[in-house]
Amino acid sequence: MKVKEIEYSLFKQCLGAEGLFLHIGPFIVKLQSSFTLVAENVYLLYADFTVEVKADFADFHVSVQTPKGVRRWFRPQCLFNFDGFKPFKPLPANHAFVFFEWGLNWCIAQYAHQYLIVHSAVLEKNGKAVILPGVPGAGKSTLCAALSLNGWRLLSDEFALFSLSEKHLTPIPRPVSLKNESVDIIQQLKEGTIFGPLIENTHKGSIALMKPISDYVEASSQTAKPTWVIFPQFKAGATTELTPVMKGEGFMQVKKNCFNYDVLGHRGFEALGQLIEKCDCFDFSYSHLDEALNTFDKLASMSVKS
Amino acid sequence: MEKDNCLLIRALIDISVVSDFVMSDWDLFIRQARHANLMAKVYCLLKESNLLEKVPQQALLHLQSRYYISDRHSQSAFYEIDEIGKVLSSITVPVILLKGAAYLAQNLRAARGRLFNDVDILVSKKIISTVEKELWKDGWLSFHNDKYDQRYYRKWMHELPPLKHENRGTVLDVHHTILPETAKLKVDVEQLLREVVPVVGFENVYTFSKTDLVLHSATHLFGDGELEHGLRDLSDLDSLMREFSVSSDFWQELVNRATSLNLQRPLFYAMHYCHTILHTPIPVDFFQTFNEKKPNFLLLIIMDNLFKHAFRPDHKSCDSSLTSIARLILYIRSHYLRMPLYLLLPHLFHKMFFSNKEVV
Structure with missing residues (x-):
């Protein structure tokens, strides 16, 4: 199934809940995020990519989340999480989607030594x-x-x-x-x-x-x-x-x-x-x-x- | 013993369990191995058991990718060992390799697929300032410029502040004993130095003997409380013991040596946790020989409950509600073991308020 074949509201809901499995080049990326910015942009820019709601394997399990603490309300931030690793400091919340892009770049550069x-x-x-x-x-x-x-x-x-x-x-x-x-x-x-x-x-x-x-x-x-x-x-x-x-x-x-x-x-x-x-x-x-x-x-x- | 629900631990006990893995198991297994820093080791275990063909391609790429890194680390470590050996031979100081570098130099199974963040060596304390000067001339410089850090290492620790090579960027830890000077447990390092074994093919380079390699690893893990790579370190101990125990006298020699070095307590813990967690085949009789050096019944129950968390991969699939508190208690314990409270409290105070770096 292609991203564009799912209705946006369902796509956003799945992404915010368990996350979705995106086929990006040779990698399967499990992305979870409740940021509207992430949902909107992935839906728009990855429209032609294959997506699965459930899959048995992912190369990278990533999420873009709201960090804990007061910054949830005061000048909100976003945080990239790679299966529990947090390789970067939080960024302003309006960076949520590019943070996914940069974070995925990092995952590939760090781990895809094939x-x-x-x-x-x-x-x-x-x-x-x-x-x-x-x-x-x-x-x-x-x-x-x-x-x-x-x-x-x-x-x-x-x-x-x-x-x-x-x-x-x-x-x-x-x-x-x-x-x-x-x-x-x-x-x-x-x-x-x-x-x-x-x-x-x-x-x-x-x-x-x-x-x-x-x-x-x-x-x-x-x-x-x-x-x-x-x-x-x-x-x-x-x-x-x-x-x-x-x-x-x-x-x-x-x-x-x-x-x-x-x-x-x-x-x-x-x-x-x-x-x-x-x-x-x-x-x-x-x-x-x-x-x-x-x-x-x-x-x-x-x-x-x- | 009941089956562990952690796939990685099950595979470390018996690598052939992977034959029954379905794809979702591989997904979880890779993630656990990544968090435990054991991907390359798992790759080597699979290779040695001719099980690589059982690994689905997508999972294999991750294991292999990490194996390439470990391969590169070994190559670089060999280079550094050679360089350091040469530098210190000019002042006729023998270099004793520790931990990963020692396993590698002696071609032990524990070195296969192991990653190196740095090379650790030990030299006698009497000549450590000469050694430091000689290394400095070769480009090994301290990168801890903070005065407090310098004093912390030089006064209280068992090593110089870490050195970094100005061209190659590799990190070298120069130890003069195997435990912090401030630690409760004391070791007579001269006894260790008397039994060192030369490394074939290298000039002026040595490692501890077989028993002492195990005792150092056990002391590092249980006497000094350094648990950052808990499962990786336990797996090192498991590999060492499995390999050395081929010789029938090994266990007796190990226990005797621990007695003469007064390291029975860390050895007991090492044998106990290797046996219970990784099923290392240790003859049960040897647990009896520790007698009063064994932790008492109550203490052992407490330790078991703490360590069973510390030796799991630091991945959410292996966490329970008590994991973080157990790790915190062990972290506090590790500092307590390293320093008496009258030194520890001012140290933590300094780190908290005057330094923006993490506690060393």
Whole structure:
């Protein structure tokens, strides 16, 4: 059953009571929360995801709750709980939904070491995937959102999950998190795109989440072949330019963006080596989104011919 | 003995119970193992018993994922052991590995799937300041800059304030004895030092003997009251005893050694709880040899009721209405065992009002 196939009132009720089992990429996440913000946004942004009321197994049992104490009434807060662990301090109650998103990111980065996990956006065209590792401010999410609205299948806005055993990229097409001015830019890019409400004053600035296109969610089980690693750099006034990067340099750059390279030890070294082996690496500077999109399309069509 | 309703404890007693697990059992089992910090250990137990194929893929990924971490920890611990051994050999001070590092260096089953937060070593108190200086030259620096913390460790504890390597970020605890100086129980560390065993393949590196490894682990858990990883530590003891008791003299040697070191009480508790909770095959006769060193009947009932909570995974599925109070009482007991009240009360007072960190 899809989230959108349940009536909202029932969805909210189940989420607030026992919780619901959401299939998010390769993971089953049991989410419980009585926050209306969480119910509304999950219902809106995860509308195309599979959900179960009862299931025998979940990878992550999480909840977003109201912390105990006076803050229940005075400047209310929310707290992320991972099966009894509380890895974060409480946040203002208006963060309840993004807290789920951040908390789930944490769970994956901490526990899913069957993958080499790179902090990056991943998109795919013609069976070939591009990895966009992201230092903050590089324009990773903006580019990712724009590409996903222009025929590139979204695998993830946050994580490249490179399977240690299968050597391919596993999709986890969750909502794309856009910050500050990129919210406006992407909203103007394509009509009919659905966004969650703007959440202001987070530690990352103002945030809005973009709903992934339903086809991409539908294709969650189709893995992709890593083909390019592109390090985007948004810079006002810069010319659009794709510059090849030596593989050794690419390795070191991606390593900096890995969540679990060190934790995996020799397995991390081998996996990253295999990943880079399969990919051409580029630096990419841009200042105009449409030119950037053109460059990516050219890259994809060139490789089809070759 | 009745069947424990905690899946993890049942599996630690006999790993083959997993053959009967249904998917919802796996869900709960993984969660309990995660909270007890025993995921990687469970993975190793399953592997050794050729039971990995019984594990559903989704559950296996979680166990394996944690196993990778433990594998990495062992690799890193070996590296640190080698480095520390070399650093201290220049001043001809033997390094005695403690706890996890010792199990690893001696290739004991207790090390399989164990996670390391730090490496623990022991050196004689007489030369500890030289050792500290030498380690400092190699990049091991104290990260407790608070004057009070420094004094707390140096004056009252059995170890230096933890050191962190400036490049590698690994943490090293340098002990000079196995119990806080302020603890009620006293140990003659020189006796332990006389019986150390060299580690094959490493220069200048030693561990305690088999009996002393068990006694140290028991002392740490029951004499010092450190119960943060209760079930993990009990499972260490279980693994050590199971492995060592292959030799028929082991139990007698263990009891004799405990007598000469005056550690019968912690050993009794270790044997008693390993036997009752994890079904460690300890010959019943040996419980008789403790005589007056055994806790009395009433005390044992109280302790049983407290420890049965402390040795459960810290997961809500294993809690009862008394769990939190039992843990609190044991926490207070642990501080009481570490320090007499006239030191403990000012310490807690300081920690509560002058420090924003948790009580060490």
